[in-house]
Amino acid sequence: ARRQQRIGGSQRTVSARTALDSYFQLSRTQEPATGPVPHLDPLHIARPSQEHSSDETIEVSNSDNSTSEEEEAVEAPLLLPSAQETPPAASSGGQWAFHLCLSFLGFFFARNITPLKKLEPSVPVAPLDEEEGDTCAICFEQWTNAGDHRLSALRCGHLFGYTCIERWLKGQGGKCPQCNKNAKRSDIVILYARTLKALDTSEQERMKSSLEKEQILRRQAELESAQSRLQLQVLTDECSKLRKQVQELKAVVAQHNVSPSQQPGSSRTCLPGSLPSSQSQRKYHLEKVFVVSQTGNCRVMAYCDSLSCLVVSQPSPQSTFIPGCGVKMMSVANLKSSQYIPIHSKQIRGLAFGNRADGLLLSAALDNTLKLTSLATNTVVQTYNAGRPVWSCCWCLDDTNYIYAGLVNGSIMIYDLRDTNSHVQELVPQKSRCPMVSLSYLPRMASASLPYGGILAGTLEGACFWEQKDGNSYRPHYLPLEPGGCIDIQTEISTRHCLATYRPSKNNPCVRCVMMELTCSSPTEGSEDVVCSSNPVQTFSAGPTCKLLTKNAIFQSPEEDGSVFVCAGDEASNSALLWDAGSGSLLQKLQADLPVLDICPLEVNQTHLLATLTEKMVKIYKW
16 A cells, blocks of 8 residues: 555656746746736645545556546646646745745645545446346246247357247247347257256156146047046936836836736636735835925926926015916925925916926916926926917827817817917817816727726716827817716726716715726727717725815726826815725825825835825835
């Protein structure tokens, strides 16, 4: 430091001497002027010298003259007055000596009393490893030594991540992001440096590869699972079809088999048209009770075999917001009730399902309409206006495109689902025009008693079998029933039996259920026209009260032994009575709280059930 001060001092001395010489030369050449001697303020002389620090380092070099020239340019005005000022007169020795003293005094102040200079901020020097950097200049993320973002360079020498500089050259006109020099994709060079501080992502890349493989395997497994589910659905449908065919074949075999009473060694014989009696000791047991409507007014029910669903008619549970009537769905598979579907604006009098797999529900109501409702979407898909209240309905089991509606005047309207406007045919009764209380269809089948198909219509006055001819023509056959008092007619398709229910009368004070066999005969030999009739087989008696139009049931025994059961409601005891049609004996009495309005036998997963309906609830019995 002392050496630097001496070097600075000698430099300032040389500068001061040069200034003095130039001053003296100027004083000699100019004419002396009269006037007062200017007063020099030492502080004024020393103030400009604050730009230099006493501690600053000044290098003296022979080759560098710029520093000396700058020092002379700065210090000359500080030590001597301006050349333009008038010098003191040469003849005045005292004044000249005084002026010389002031000059040396200014030099002294410039040499020793110069204040400290403010240090300029020094530029920080970054370490070598930080100057190189470890991040991409485009995305400011660390580059890696493997993968897509590995270290790469251009011809200009700037470093980037490989994916970043590749996208940059595609979208920025082919120039380097830092120096703006022209570059292209082929100029990208991948660098392999040992001392590179790069993020090791090799493990991450291996994990990504493993994840992609697992995802591929998972997609393959999901695809195989979906294919397996589809195959299972197809096999389930085929199994259901085969099971139904087996049941039909069993029914045909049971019909043509010889009953045990006709076997050799048996002393009992059966009359023509009679049925074998059931030898089973099993009975129906209560399985589940569903409360359908708290207010009552439930009327009919129907069962869909393809959906395992039981539907019951009821008034709207929220009549203020949704007036009218609809059906309540119940799953028989898990014995749980489902939602309510609004359908009609007035009371529903008939419900029926066909052989269709889509589960279309046919409903007839007193609002003059016949409607088709899809249980898959819970919406009405087709509406036919019959012009009169509809009391009953059924499907054509030979052709599922046709449906039938029984009107209040005894007429039968035939509708084709392919024609959505109106009916295609009307069957007008030739006798009385009473309301059509029941309507059922008998399909064609190989039966010795009645091989023909047609509609069995029951009114309050009697019954008529409409034989279906070729070309959708129908021929009526009036059955010989008792005049008046018939409230319901039900059929058993496989055995060609029907069950007619009569109200109490003067001659018969109780409710009677008469089972009859449907037959056909030719009036003359060789005639193509036949006469269809009915022969009574068995009569079952119930209580003395009948105020409601109830629906009864005739069906094959759950034991599948060829016997037939008859179940009818008894208003006097608020119960359902179960008889064996072969022997006529009462098998069981199913108690209820209110009169039984409808009875529906059904089968789910080889389990035989029996449903009874009152105004408020449904009871499910298991065999």
